[in-house]
Amino acid sequence: MLAARGDFTAPAGGRGGRGGRGMAAVWQQVLAVDARYNAYRTPTFPQFRTQYIRRRSQLLRENAKAGHPPALRRQYLRLRGQLLGQRYGPLSEPGSARAYSNSIVRSSRTTLDRMEDFEDDPRALGARGHRRSVSRGSYQLQAQMNRAVYEDRPPGSVVPTSAAEASRAMAGDTSLSENYAFAGMYHVFDQHVDEAVPRVRFANDDRHRLACCSLDGSISLCQLVPAPPTVLRVLRGHTRGVSDFAWSLSNDILVSTSLDATMRIWASDDGRCIREIPDPDGAELLCCTFQPVNNNLTVVGNAKQNLHVVNISTGKKVKGGSSKLTGRVLALSFDAPGRLLWAGDDRGSVFSFLFDMATGKLTKAKRLVVHEGSPVTSISARSWVSREARDPSLLINACLNKLLLYRVVDNEGTLQLKRSFPIEQSSHPVRSIFCPLMSFRQGACVVTGSEDMCVHFFDVERAAKAAVNKLQGHSAPVLDVSFNCDESLLASSDASGMVIVWRREQK
Numbered sequence: 001m002l003a004a005r006g007d008f009t010a011p012a013g014g015r016g017g018r019g020g021r022g023m024a025a026v027w028q029q030v031l032a033v034d035a036r037y038n039a040y041r042t043p044t045f046p047q048f049r050t051q052y053i054r055r056r057s058q059l060l061r062e063n064a065k066a067g068h069p070p071a072l073r074r075q076y077l078r079l080r081g082q083l084l085g086q087r088y089g090p091l092s093e094p095g096s097a098r099a100y101s102n103s104i105v106r107s108s109r110t111t112l113d114r115m116e117d118f119e120d121d122p123r124a125l126g127a128r129g130h131r132r133s134v135s136r137g138s139y140q141l142q143a144q145m146n147r148a149v150y151e152d153r154p155p156g157s158v159v160p161t162s163a164a165e166a167s168r169a170m171a172g173d174t175s176l177s178e179n180y181a182f183a184g185m186y187h188v189f190d191q192h193v194d195e196a197v198p199r200v201r202f203a204n205d206d207r208h209r210l211a212c213c214s215l216d217g218s219i220s221l222c223q224l225v226p227a228p229p230t231v232l233r234v235l236r237g238h239t240r241g242v243s244d245f246a247w248s249l250s251n252d253i254l255v256s257t258s259l260d261a262t263m264r265i266w267a268s269d270d271g272r273c274i275r276e277i278p279d280p281d282g283a284e285l286l287c288c289t290f291q292p293v294n295n296n297l298t299v300v301g302n303a304k305q306n307l308h309v310v311n312i313s314t315g316k317k318v319k320g321g322s323s324k325l326t327g328r329v330l331a332l333s334f335d336a337p338g339r340l341l342w343a344g345d346d347r348g349s350v351f352s353f354l355f356d357m358a359t360g361k362l363t364k365a366k367r368l369v370v371h372e373g374s375p376v377t378s379i380s381a382r383s384w385v386s387r388e389a390r391d392p393s394l395l396i397n398a399c400l401n402k403l404l405l406y407r408v409v410d411n412e413g414t415l416q417l418k419r420s421f422p423i424e425q426s427s428h429p430v431r432s433i434f435c436p437l438m439s440f441r442q443g444a445c446v447v448t449g450s451e452d453m454c455v456h457f458f459d460v461e462r463a464a465k466a467a468v469n470k471l472q473g474h475s476a477p478v479l480d481v482s483f484n485c486d487e488s489l490l491a492s493s494d495a496s497g498m499v500i501v502w503r504r505e506q507k
Helices: 017-038 046-064 070-088 111-120 139-151 164-171
Strands: 182-189 199-202 209-213 218-223 230-236 242-247 253-258 262-267 273-278 285-290 297-302 306-311 316-324 329-334 340-345 349-355 362-369 378-382 393-397 402-408 415-422 432-434 445-448 454-459 467-472 478-483 489-494 499-504
Touching (some): 017 046, 209 242, 218 242, 306 329, 432 478
Antiparallel strands (some): 182 499, 209 218, 393 402
C-alpha cells in the first residue's frame, strides 16, 4: 500500500452505503493534508502540483465510494500525514485549513508538556518554547511570487496555492453565495445570558469544540458532537469580566485576559487554572494572542496603553517585550510566521511591531491612523487572500460603520487601504474574520459581526454588490464570529450573552 516519497493511494474495496459516507469525510481530510504539502512538491513546476492534486482528488473520490472499517480509515489518514511530514518536514504556516487532526503533521508534545519541562529546567527552552519552522521570504517577494504564479495561469483558473484544488474539489463548482448559504441554527447557547460574550472561538483545526468568554467573569468550553451540544465545563476564577481568550496551537491550554487586571492559564481537558499572572501595570487587560510559532509566549494589551510579551511558563514579562501605544490596546494579530505583530488602540491607530523570534523583543515599526478617535476593535491577518487578492492582507474593524481590508506592502507591516464594506458599527467591539478556506476557492469571503444584530458575509473580489449573505437571529449587536476548520459550522456571539451556532448547507 505504501509507495516511494510518502505518496500512496487509498486501498480499494467493496462498496458500502454508510461506510461510503464516512469515507467521504476522510477523503476530504486526506485531500486537505495532501494539499497543504503540495506547495513543497516540485516548487518550480506549479502545473505538476495542480495535476497531482487533481489526480489525488479523483482517486480519493473513487475510493470514498468503497466501504472500509473506521479504524482503517483513521489509520490511513494518520500514516499519510506522518509520511508526508517525514518527507517534507513540518508545515511552515498556521491556518484553519490545516488537516483536521493536528497530531499527524506536528509534534505530539503539547504546550502544557513544554511548560512543565520549562519549570523543571528553564534552560531547556529559553524563550523559544513551542517552535515550528518558518519561511524567511519577504512580504514584497511573497506578493511578487503570488502575482507571477497567477499571471502564468490561464484566465479564470485557480492559483495553485497549497490547497487550491483540494478546497475547490471540496466546495464543488458552486458559486460563492451558494458556498455560504446556511441551513439555519444548529444550536443556541445561553448560559451567559444578560452579559455580553465578546469572544467566541473554535479550537484550532477542530470541527466540534468551541469556547466563549463572558463579561460575567467566566469561560465556557462547549462540545457540539455528539448531539445534543453541551457545555463541558465553565472556567471560573476571574473576579471581573473576561475580555479575551485564545487557544494554544495544540488546544491543550487557553490563556484569558480580564478586567480584573490578570491573565490566567487554563488546562482545557479538566478546566483547572494552571497559573494566574497579574498585569505588570496593574491595569485592566483587554486583549491577548499567542505568538504563533512559540506558544510559550503570549502578548497582552492593557488599558494603560501598553503591550507586554509574557512568558507563560515563568509568569514574567519578557525583557524588551513591552511597548506603548497612543490609547487603550483593544486588538492584536500576528502574521503567520510570527515575525510581525499589529496592535490597535481606542484612539484609531494601528501599530506594527517587529518580533524577535529568539528573545521576544518588540521593535516598533510603523503607525497607521485608521481614523482619529475611532477605536480599532478587531485585526485579522492573512498571508494570501485569494486568487485575485494576491497580497498579504489585514482585516480591521474600527467603529466607522465599515469593515476595512488593507494590503500589507512591506516587511515592516506598512498598510495600504484596498477597500471597505458597509456594516453598522459605531460603538461596540465588533470583530471579523477571514474564512478558513477562502484562500483556496474561486472567490474570497470575509465575515463580520455588526450592530444591526446580523452576521454579514462579503466577497472581497466583487467590485460591486459585495454582500454575499446575511444571517439574522440575534437580538443584540453581534460582537464576534468564528468558523470551524471545514466551514461546516459558524458560531456568533452577541452583546446579550447569546451564542448561536449556524449550520452551513451541504452541497
